[in-house]
Amino acid sequence: MKEIIGTSNRILEVDLSGSKVDIYEVKPRERRLYLGGKGLGLKLLYDRLQPGADPLGEENILAFMPGVLMGTGAPCSARFAAVTKSPLTGIMAASSCGGPFGMNLKTAGWDGLLVRGKAARPTSLFVTSEGVEFRHAGELWGLDTTETQAKLDEKRTGMLVIGPAGENLVRFANIATGDRFLGRGGMGAVMGSKNLKAIVVLGGACKIIPVDQPAFDRLKKKATAYINQNGITGGLYRNLGTPANVALSLKGNILPVNNFSDGTHAQALQISGEETKKNRETSHHTCKPCTILCGKKGKFGGEELPSPEYETVTILGSNLGVFDIEKIAEWNRICGKMGMDTISTGGTLAWVMEAAQRGLVRSDLKFGSPDGVSQALLNIAHKKGFGEEMAQGSRALSEKYGGTSFAMHVKGLEIAGYDPRGSFGHGLAYAVANRGGCHLSAFLVAQEVFLHLLRPHAVRAKADYVRFFESLNNCVNSLQSCLFTLFPYLL
Numbered sequence: 001m002k003e004i005i006g007t008s009n010r011i012l013e014v015d016l017s018g019s020k021v022d023i024y025e026v027k028p029r030e031r032r033l034y035l036g037g038k039g040l041g042l043k044l045l046y047d048r049l050q051p052g053a054d055p056l057g058e059e060n061i062l063a064f065m066p067g068v069l070m071g072t073g074a075p076c077s078a079r080f081a082a083v084t085k086s087p088l089t090g091i092m093a094a095s096s097c098g099g100p101f102g103m104n105l106k107t108a109g110w111d112g113l114l115v116r117g118k119a120a121r122p123t124s125l126f127v128t129s130e131g132v133e134f135r136h137a138g139e140l141w142g143l144d145t146t147e148t149q150a151k152l153d154e155k156r157t158g159m160l161v162i163g164p165a166g167e168n169l170v171r172f173a174n175i176a177t178g179d180r181f182l183g184r185g186g187m188g189a190v191m192g193s194k195n196l197k198a199i200v201v202l203g204g205a206c207k208i209i210p211v212d213q214p215a216f217d218r219l220k221k222k223a224t225a226y227i228n229q230n231g232i233t234g235g236l237y238r239n240l241g242t243p244a245n246v247a248l249s250l251k252g253n254i255l256p257v258n259n260f261s262d263g264t265h266a267q268a269l270q271i272s273g274e275e276t277k278k279n280r281e282t283s284h285h286t287c288k289p290c291t292i293l294c295g296k297k298g299k300f301g302g303e304e305l306p307s308p309e310y311e312t313v314t315i316l317g318s319n320l321g322v323f324d325i326e327k328i329a330e331w332n333r334i335c336g337k338m339g340m341d342t343i344s345t346g347g348t349l350a351w352v353m354e355a356a357q358r359g360l361v362r363s364d365l366k367f368g369s370p371d372g373v374s375q376a377l378l379n380i381a382h383k384k385g386f387g388e389e390m391a392q393g394s395r396a397l398s399e400k401y402g403g404t405s406f407a408m409h410v411k412g413l414e415i416a417g418y419d420p421r422g423s424f425g426h427g428l429a430y431a432v433a434n435r436g437g438c439h440l441s442a443f444l445v446a447q448e449v450f451l452h453l454l455r456p457h458a459v460r461a462k463a464d465y466v467r468f469f470e471s472l473n474n475c476v477n478s479l480q481s482c483l484f485t486l487f488p489y490l491l
């Protein structure tokens with residue numbers, strides 16, 4: 001097996017318009033300044049995209065970028081980034097994911113894959129250490145993400161696929177790899193606009209070796225011990241997953257309820273991590289490799305399904321006034337199969353419920369009622385009826401019908417499950433995050449509400465904290481380690 005010391009520095013550049021493939025060699029200066037993952041992906045797109053490029057046009061580029069640590073066995077290093085110009089916001093977007101695609105790409109010997117152009121017909125790419133094969137994907141078009149991955153099932157591969165939402169250019173469509181998603185910013189619509197249904201990578205051709213193995217082993221041991229000793233990474237998240245945040249948000253009055261009109265609710269603990277663990281026979285279902293183990297699966301509706309994450313149980317649950325975990329798991333599954341981001345989907349549905357309540361739009365969707373939500377999700381994915389308008393997101397809806405004051409987005413990206421009125425630093429982070437309403441750019445809610453290290457309603461020094469954590473988180477997202485590793489490394 002071929003050995004790669006650190007990084008191969010080889011990036012595949014695929015042009016779907018002419019079925020052409022080039023290889024770009026990453027320069028040492030680029031590696032030093034931008035590492036990999038999000039940082040290097042943004043730099044490569046900055047160099048290649050023209051100002052004014054249409055996010056759904058042939059000229060837009062999708063970059064898939066494993067991190068520097070991928071394949072080394074470093075704790076929680078299974079993450080990779082996708083970077084593109086977002087059709088939801090019109091600005092650059094990056095999304096991080098822990099599915100099997102990244103590891104396969106890196107161990108196939110590639111440090112990234114850039115895709116531009118538009119195929120003349122539905123296409124899939126098959127990537128090996130030797131290069132890229134273009135395959136007709138007509139028989140896959142129209143299938144959901146689960147069906148597509150089942151059809152493509154090839155041994156030792158990692159896949160990226162889109163569902164009907166991506167094909168139909170829903171502006172918050174995502175990309176699936178296994179049970180995990182490149183969720184935010186409409187990456188799936190960009191793939192759909194290129195007639196690209198799937199990318200399959202056959203990994204395992206190369207072994208990734210750290211430059212200084214003894215030093216790496218020492219640091220890995222230390223990092224693993226930190227993770228295991230930390231109360232959040234070795235305790236709370238390992239036991240309950242991210243829905244552990246429900247009880248913490250409730251205590252801080254920042255749980256999103258009914259389109260962020262309230263921060264608490266008497267039934268809220270029904271969707272907590274504690275309740276799900278108690279009643280759903282949960283077990284670990286994680287990115288690989290992972291030391292923290294926040295991902296869970298459990299029994300919902302008699303089936304074993306991925307357990308909804310905190311953002312999903314809140315934005316697609318409490319924010320709609322629904323506290324029935326069975327319903328939320330069902331909607332999570334529909335979004336997963338259709339290929340839609342649960343945060344933007346939930347934020348858009350919540351806006352519709354409030355707009356209907358205020359008489360701005362006609363809809364039967366109501367806060368507190370699950371009726372009609374499943375159908376609305378399918379209508380969005382297939383752009384049927386009012387679903388066609390909902391597929392544009394809450395910003396576009398509010399600009400058309402009025403109600404911009406309760407469209408809960410920043411720069412077009414719907415905000416995540418923490419009410420900024422109870423966490424000022426987190427609110428500032430939403431406001432200035434480079435991809436829009438992103439909770440992960442600085443995640444000050446942890447220091448302000450969960451850990452009581454900063455006063456949530458104070459403003460002093462908050463700008464400095466946001467700037468510091470934005471920079472730090474971007475480093476982590478460029479190494480492509482899991483952001484949760486920051487808890488043990490900092491506390």
Ligand code: SF4
Nearest residue numbers: 286287290292294482
């Ligand atoms: S902690 Fe969770 S998100 Fe992070 S790498 Fe592990 S399973 Fe993935």
